[in-house]
Amino acid sequence: MIMSVNSYMQAPPGIIPAYDNGWKFEEGYPKLTLFVPNEIVPALNVEVLKSAGAEIIGKTKDSVIVALPVSIVKQLISDSFSGKTVGESILYSVLTESAKESLKDVPLLKVVDAIVANTVKEVGVYTVTFKSPTYFPSILHAIFASITVSSFTVAGGYALAYAKRKEDHAKLGLKYGIYLALISITIQGLVTGHEMGVAVAEWNPEKFAAMEANTPTFIEKIVAFLAYGDSNAKIPEYYKIPDEFKPPLIVHYLYYTKIILAILLGLAALIVSYMLIKNKDFPYAYLIAFPVIAQVISFLGWAVREIGRKPWTIYGIMDVATAHTINPPSAGAAALIAVYLTAILAALIFASYKFLWRG
Amino acid sequence: MVLYFLALVFGLHIVMVNLGIAFSTVIPILKRKGEKENNEIYLRTSKQLMNFYAATYGLAGVFGTAFTVFLLSFYPSFIGLAGHLTFIPFGIAILAIVVHFFAITAYWYSWDKWKSDTHFLIGMILLISVYLIPLGFRAISAFLNLPQGLELTPKPHLDVVAALLNPTFLPLYLKSVTAALAAGFFTISSAYMLKYGKGDKEAIKIVEKFMPLATIAFTIAIVLGIIYAETLNLFVNYKFENAFGFLIAAKAKYDFSWLFIIKLAMFALQTIAIVSYLKIRKAWRFSKYIVAAGPASLIAIFAGEMLNSFSQYPYFVAKLADKEFVSSIPQPIRDYLAERLNLELSNPLATSMGLYTLTLVFLVPLLISAVIFLYILLFGKERSEALD
Known part of the structure; x- marks a missing residue:
């Protein structure tokens, strides 16, 4: 459940990314699909809305479905949380003349709340967060990350105990831990991590661009194949992202540090497993470093996921500046x-x- | 329905943390005393209490987390506002919880493994940190009585020093921790009197030790409770009148004095237990009144906490019932605060019957498993393994 909320923050259902073989920022993307209640629709000037980049993409019994540029969504949310009225917000400019008069002193938050709540109802109150397109790969990646870290921790702890006392049960614990760690880190790298990467490339192209910002060309081809199934596919260019949507470049370095450490840890697990199978001696006490390294890799993975979402707190909805406390320490x-x-x-x-x- | 959910999980959380305050105080001191006096009974008892505390601390955490999630789901705007304003007192509580959690694990795992002095040092961290947790949370409770320290310019923020000088803070904090000690001492006395009744002759030594402490703490808690009530009378009269209602012939808007009557009834049971203790203290024998005092003290804690929370209904900040105070707040922040601090304006997405049902589907098994867990811990077959 927690991962579903986190996945919603990464890519809410209804998000339309800004990348399709090239950036589409100039066309108003990314866009967010919103269900505007029928009661509010008559107050909106459709022509002005369209000129601002909004698209009307359908209707339901109670709502009109609108794809709105996230730059507008962000501004509406920011204005709502800072206590502005409709008259003081950008919403005012897309209202009909009669609505301008009647709504100008209404707190914007009431209108935005009504649209957001209606969208949640239409998408599904119980299922909205689970419908995030990145949910399934995220939950798999998180579960296998926890199994990997836990099994390396078990291995490290028993390795230390075995080095100290040479007891059979400690060796058994070490074997159990390291074999599980090897299997888990392999699945993590080849299956769940891959699926996570594909989902990021599709639904968070800005983050994906940051992850691959300074990647050498020969590696880019491998990345393109892994992400899009085509080594000639174009990786989204980080330096062409407008500043208002650009994640920090540090994501690239965090990501590759994580990948390199994960490969080294996987190789180390393979070597230790071999030594144990062959019953060869090994300075097992040093394996106490395994839990630390595994935690560092996990930490880096979360850092890429969370920092890579910047400048968004909820991608396409709320930016960090709006979510931030007004009284930071x-x-x-x-x-x-x-x-x-x-x-x-x-x-x-x-x-x-x-x-x-x-x- | 919203408030019942909040009350249930909050009340259970509070009862557990009150026991935690008493146990965290008793365990390291009793163990140290047992070591110094070579008293096996004290040593065994401190270990038994620690086993119980280590096993149930997570339970208190589960209900505390449930309360936070409920509050966030039902009143997201309030949480948003509280996050901006009460970050520091919350932070004090959270940082204390972190160190307390460390102290529990370190103290429990290192029992009889580390040097006595080192273990006692960790015990002192356990003891001190448990008093820092309510220091932060009670500062917030006092703020919800009277928003002293709330500064609106240049932007809404909290003057922490002024908030800690809130006239309702110190009486509330001291009353709370003293009542927690009283409830803990009564509960220990109650449990060991029960053991004595079942044939454990040495258990009476613990009752003998803790009943005087319970008497003292109970008496002080009542005095501090009266002082706290008087500060409410002086500074947040709306809450005072709702809390005591027809008992003081007040024109209460919402009369919650029935909760106070429950509390009084539980006080009566505890008083009877004290009288019983005074009668038998020279020739100890089984007392059903002392057995009853433990549960009575915990029910009193539950009822008292409900009384403190409900009596400010429908305001998150009780002082908002004071029209003069409200009119002193400039617009538009007045409307902004009034809307976010209104208990009647809950999140419409979280108040459907379907979601209530879903919440119950998850909550009921949690409650049942908590009861079974406590039963096994106290009376089950694992008891001998867990306690010895």
């Missing part, structure tokens, strides 16, 4: 909290280490 306070949490993490690791060491 000072840099000093934030640093202090970071030190506090790091100290507790260090204490927890130390306590776990002592506990494992003492048995």
Whole structure:
């Protein structure tokens, strides 16, 4: 369920991406599909809406389905949350003359709430987040990530215990952990990670462009094949994304650090598995680094997912500036909290280490 | 329906965390005392209490999380506003929870494994952190009584120092932690009196130890409760009148004094237990009144928390019932706050019968499994393994 909410934030149902063999920002994409309630429709000046890039794509019994450029959606949400009235917002310019008079002093949030709530009802109150197009690959990727990290943790812990005491049960725990880790990281790399990448390429092309921003040409061909099934397909160009939609470039470096570390960890698991099968000796105590490396890879994966969504908090709906607290802590306070949490993490690791060491 | 859901999970959460406050205080001190005096009974009891606390802390967390999710689902605008304003008190509570959680795991796992002094040091972290958690949360509760520290210019924010000087904060905080200690001491006395009644002769030593502490904490909690009620009378009269209603002949808009009557009835049971203790303290024997005092104290905590929350209905901030106060807030922020702080304006998407049913479908098994879990922990076959 939590992954469904997170997937909704990555790509809400009804999002229409801005990439199709080339960027479509100039045509008003990305666009978000909204179900405008019938009660609100007469207040809207359809011609002005269309000139702003909106498309009317259908009707239901209670609503008119509109694909609205996300730059407009973002502005409406931002204005709503800052307490503006309809008269003070961009919505005012797309109203009919009579609606302008009657709605100008109405809080914009009421109108936006009505449209968003109606959209959720039409898509499905119970299912809206599960209908995110990135949900299925996301949940698979997250589940296998947790199995991978857990099994490397089991392997690391038992490896330390085995190095210390050479007991059979510790070796059995190490074997169980490392074999599972090897299987899991392989599936993660070849299946779930691949599916996640394909989904990102299709539904979050800006993030995909950031991930591959400075990728060498020969690797780009492999990436194009993996993402689109065609090595000649064009990877979306990061540097052509308008600033208002551009994710930070650091995503590229985080992503490739993750990939390289994951490959190395997978190879290490393969080597250790071989040594265990052949019953050969090995400095097993060093494998306590496995849980740490696995956690770092997981952390980097989440960093790519979350930072790569910038400048959006909910892709196509709400930007970070709107979601951000109006009273952020000072840099000093934030640093202090970071030190506090790091100290507790260090204490927890130390306590776990002592506990494992003492048995 | 919305408020019943909130009340149920919040009440259960509060009962569990109140026990947590008492247990986190008792466990490290009792263990240390047991070590110093070479008292096996104290050592065994502290271990039994720690086993129970470590096993049930997650349960308190589950209901606390459920409460947060319910609040977010039913009142997203309130959460949005509260996030902007009460970030620091929330932060204090959250940071304390993090360190408390660490202390629970470290204290439990390192029992009899690490040096006594190191273990005691972790026990002190357990003890101190448990008092920091309600410090943050009760600062928010006090803010919801009276929004002292709320600054509207240049943008809405909280003056934390002014918020901590809220006249309802200190009485509420002290009353809460003292009542938690009283409830915990009564509960321990109750459980060990029950064990004594079932043939564990040594269990009476624990009752002997904790009943005086329960008496003292109970007395102080009542005094602090009266002081807290008086601060409400002075500063948030609407809430005071709703809480005590016809009992004080007040013109309450929503009379929740029936909750106070339940609380009084539970107080009466605890008082009877104290009288019983005073009678038998020189020649100890089984007392059903002391057994009843534990559950009574927990019901009193539940009823008291409901009373404190419901008596400000329909306002998230009780002071908004004061028309003079409301008119002192400039527009348009006045309307903005009034809409977000109205308990009657819940999220229309979260208030359909279908969603209520779905919530119940998930909540009922959770409650049943929690009850079964507690039963097994206290009375099941695993008891000997878990407690010894």
